[in-house]
Amino acid sequence: MAKIKFTLFSLKDAVFAFGPIALLLLAIVVSAYYLVDPAPGRTLDFSAGQENSAYEIFAKQYSEELAKNQIALRVHQSQGSQENLEKITDLESNIDIGFVQSGSTNQLDAEARGLISLGSLFYEPIWIFYRSKKEWTSFEELRGKRINVGPDGFGVRRLFRQLLSVNSMEESEVQLQQDENTPATVAFIEGKLDALVMSSAPDSLLIQMLLQTPGVRLFDFAQAEAYTRRFPFLSHVILPRGIVDIGKNIPARDYHLISPTATLVAHESLHPALISLFLQAAKKIHGGANWLSRQGEFPSDRYTEIAVEKQAEKFYKSGPPFLQRYLSFWMSNFLERMWVVLLAFGALALPLSKIIPPLYVWRIRSRIYRWYGQLRSVEHAIDEANVKQRKQIAQDQMKKLDEIEARVNQLSIPLSYAEELYGLRSHINFVRQRVEVCL
Template identity: 80%
Template sequence: MPKITFTLISTKDALIAFGPIALMVIAVIFAAYYVVDPAPGRTLDFSAGQENSAYESFANQYAEELKKNQINLRVHESQGSQENLQKIADPDTNIDIGFVQSGSTNETEAQARGLISLGSLFYEPIWIFYRAKNEISNLSSFKGKRINVGPDGFGVRRLFAQILSVNNLEESDISIQQLENTPATVAFLNSQVDVLVMSSASDSVLVQMLLQTPGVRLFDFVQAEAYTRRFPFLSHVVLPRGIVDMGKDIPARDYHLISPTATLVAHESLHPALISLFLQAAKKIHGSGNWFSKQGEFPSDRYTEIAVEPQAEKFYKNGPPFLQRYMSFWMSNFLERMWVLLIAFGALALPLSKIIPPLYVWRVRSRVYRWYGQLRAVEHALDEATPKQRKQIAQEQLQRLDAIERKVNQISIPLSYAEELYGLRSHIQFVRKRLMGD
């Protein structure tokens, strides 16, 4: 006789009852995972700036932050803001996101090109370095000078042209040079360039070096407030006295500067879930104060002419999404994407809970109840027999009943349903007595 195990539940019957529903739910979840609002990609391309520039340095920091969430951020070199803008807007370049200086475009053009802003990150003041015996307070004094504004990809030329226009100057009034920052600085120190125009964050090595170079003057925008009224994308910032070197009192006084801001710009195809992730990284990288900004001032939804994406606006108002505060990025993203499916499944849970348990009970009890049909057939054979046949029929049905009993004794059933099994065995004995009575 095979060994009979006693369990609280029947695994086989439970799998048959619950299995199809469970498989259906799993299949729907997997289908929804890949079809309904696909998951964000794990590899992104970031257009930064020149080698050893502030843009490149910050982009590498973003790559480190996103790496913590299993996202590979590939950093690409570029000439600067204008080139980044072109690459992000062009789908053939496969650039997802990058740094763009405020003032590089306008809201209408940006919308037409599918660009969105995640906010501004830090000030990039206009640094104008020159040599002169006396301080210059008006840009018209640079007429006829050799002025380096960097390659077109930098975006400085476009900005400087706007500044010249409100000073009644044209580019034809000066000699435009377009060297990159490092060779331009060398040319400036060798007197091959008269004026050096740069737009960079305060931690630029070249800027800090020039601020401490004897004989090099920094242009003071005494009309800074007027510039910000003319150009809303500009801000008035102050380089405080002694901020470069307090011991040497460099600079020896406050300087007023005008400054665009570096903004984080992406193509509208960027997955919404990644926006919050980038802004969390931005808060870590740019949230501390520096020469021009206070702690917590950046990132910000201000200072950008490109419309800030609604998901980014939610971040600025409410902080990171609720689930991302307590879960990993991928788990929270999965739950956020699946919420419709989870609600639908929750709505089905009540009717399913009323169907599946009775199905399980029926499966277990059917192993007992189906033998009652055999018992009824035994009794029916005896009842249909003629008086002469009853003895022979009784002997035949006793053999049949013995076979039924052997099979019933091999039934494995959960303990909670043992009553039905023992009831069947007692009924077998009842039929046996009736057959033997004949």
């Protein structure tokens, strides 16, 4: 056991040699972790839409996707795009991101508010449902009708007013109501309204229900292409024949629709690492084919009047960041944020690797060399003693030598330093011989 003991690496000495420097480097890394480009928050607030709306349904899907990366996304209901814009702009509302319909603002206003776009996500057609024995072919048919356009927060009224203007009509020429979609739909079914104007993805339960309700017609925008030329934020989309129910052939023909797009909008203070994470989630949620878009059409950096953030542009050109393709979000984010610190750490580690081994050697040998001071004090005491006191002093120094030798014999050092230990023991014997001469 003794042989094993003396051949083992001295962990205690290594800790004392390496420990202070390692703690210093660790303190630097930890400080940099919190001070250099802080990590993204683990809780975010998302402003969606009304209960059971397409906005709320999609927002909950985003919450599920982000939860896979240990990020909690709290979904808040709202009246729609206009309210979402206000909440994102107002930093005191603590809303980080939300859905905003294209056409709700303009680039200059968005820049002044500090808003950024992560891209467009899906089409939100203008659905005009009506009850009539004959088909409506123009906006003239709406004159004098009772029409619900939803609350101001939806932004539908603003868009509907623009559509009326290009058809040479005034808002006063129709009877507008601004009830929420669910009670308005009930009133429409009961015959208390002549038409409903909505803007929503076809995923909305109300839209799907109305498309299959007997006696309810859908307005066909035969001039859809002309509308998109007048309003660049609109797109011409087609609701294909039979897409709702192929077996029942609903709808019985193709319908031309004009459509804004839902965009993912955030404040410019949103952490850059989260942008890529949201877009990866968007690709899973909106990347497939649906009633109105083809596979891979969304998410997209088109169809948005708000400037697309640079990090988002990189995603659309080359996909997720390199590290996020192979590592977890938090690990890749740590490496991306800390690469400067890690380089500095490597630069420090190289010279320190040359300093620490000598410190370790010095610590081992210092346990031996410090006894030479004791031996020198014994010799000095003998040399300075007068003749009368020399014998007594020699006896005292002999006891001291015995104590030194006993302590030295208890030293535990690695075998590679045994030469220094045995040299010390031989020097103790040498001094002992000098003291014995004086006895």
